[in-house]
Amino acid sequence: MKKVIFLSMVLFMLSGCTIKYDLDLTTPNAAIENLEILETDLNNEYFNTIKNYTGNIRAIYSDQDSDSYEKDPNLEYYNVTNNSDDSKANLIISYPFTTEEFTNSNIINTCYDNVTFYNTNDKIDIRTSNEFLCFEKYISAGEVEVNIKTNQKILNNNADNITDNVYTWKINRSNAYQKPIILSNIENSTQEETKEENTQLNLIIILSVIGAFIIVIIMVIINKNHKYK
Numbered sequence: 001m002k003k004v005i006f007l008s009m010v011l012f013m014l015s016g017c018t019i020k021y022d023l024d025l026t027t028p029n030a031a032i033e034n035l036e037i038l039e040t041d042l043n044n045e046y047f048n049t050i051k052n053y054t055g056n057i058r059a060i061y062s063d064q065d066s067d068s069y070e071k072d073p074n075l076e077y078y079n080v081t082n083n084s085d086d087s088k089a090n091l092i093i094s095y096p097f098t099t100e101e102f103t104n105s106n107i108i109n110t111c112y113d114n115v116t117f118y119n120t121n122d123k124i125d126i127r128t129s130n131e132f133l134c135f136e137k138y139i140s141a142g143e144v145e146v147n148i149k150t151n152q153k154i155l156n157n158n159a160d161n162i163t164d165n166v167y168t169w170k171i172n173r174s175n176a177y178q179k180p181i182i183l184s185n186i187e188n189s190t191q192e193e194t195k196e197e198n199t200q201l202n203l204i205i206i207l208s209v210i211g212a213f214i215i216v217i218i219m220v221i222i223n224k225n226h227k228y229k
Contacts, residue, residue: 017044017089017142021107025119025150026165031102032094039089050089053082059095061109078106110134118186124152126183132176143172148183156184 017039024032039047059076071077076095083090097105103117112128119126126148134144146169148159158180159167171179 017041017050019142020145021147023146023148025124025148025152028121029099031097031099031105031117031119033097033102033105033107034092034094035107037089037091037093040087042087047089050091051082051084053080053091056080057093058106059097060101060104061106112181119150119152122152123186124150124154124184125186126181128181130178130180132171132179134176143170145170146181148181150183152185154183154185155187156182158182 017037019038020036022034022036024030024034037050039050041047056071057078057080059078078093078095081092081094083092093107095105099117099119102108102119103115105115108115108128111132111134113131113133114129116125116127118124132144147166149166151165154167157167158169160170161168167183169179169181
């Protein structure tokens with residue numbers, strides 16, 4: 001089982017907090033990740049943990065504990081902004097990944113076993129494994145809102161809501177066991193196979209009709225010839 005970063009440990013143990021994950025793909029060769037945690041319940045036992053958080057979170061996934069108070073100069077870390085005050089605990093965790101780096105995102109790889117990410121100027125294909133794992137690890141959990149923004153024309157997606165170019169998924173304990181993220185303008189192999197099969201079937205039908213028509217014409221000619229003999 002994957003170890004989790006502080007971020008996941010805290011946000012999924014809070015049942016009353018607001019959690020929003022944004023992924024902006026509108027900048028060429030970039031995948032800008034932003035996650036916001038907002039807790040306004042002062043009586044929640046984790047309120048002060050979030051409010052006073054000053055640690056560092058690795059941007060690149062590792063199966064080792066990636067939450068630390070000292071930075072390793074050889075590693076990349078999320079930008080953590082703490083906007084907390086006496087009335088709210090508010091953390092914003094962000095990182096400007098390149099397209100090539102994003103498949104190793106710590107946040108994504110913590111919550112899904114497998115991630116496929118392909119994004120160029122004209123093609124996009126994002127697919128995760130079925131189960132959202134983070135809810136499974138904790139007793140209490142709320143809802144996570146995932147927003148992906150893209151300028152690409154999308155042909156295939158399973159988003160719960162689409163507003164302009166933003167595709168939104170609502171993930172909770174009830175649907176987490178079967179909540180993959182799919183966003184693509186590349187037809188999958190099953191669709192291609194189905195199209196090919198339909199094309200072949202249509203060709204067979206057309207040839208059969210033509211063949212039957214030719215046979216009918218031949219029979220008519222034979223009958224005429226036989227009549228005049």
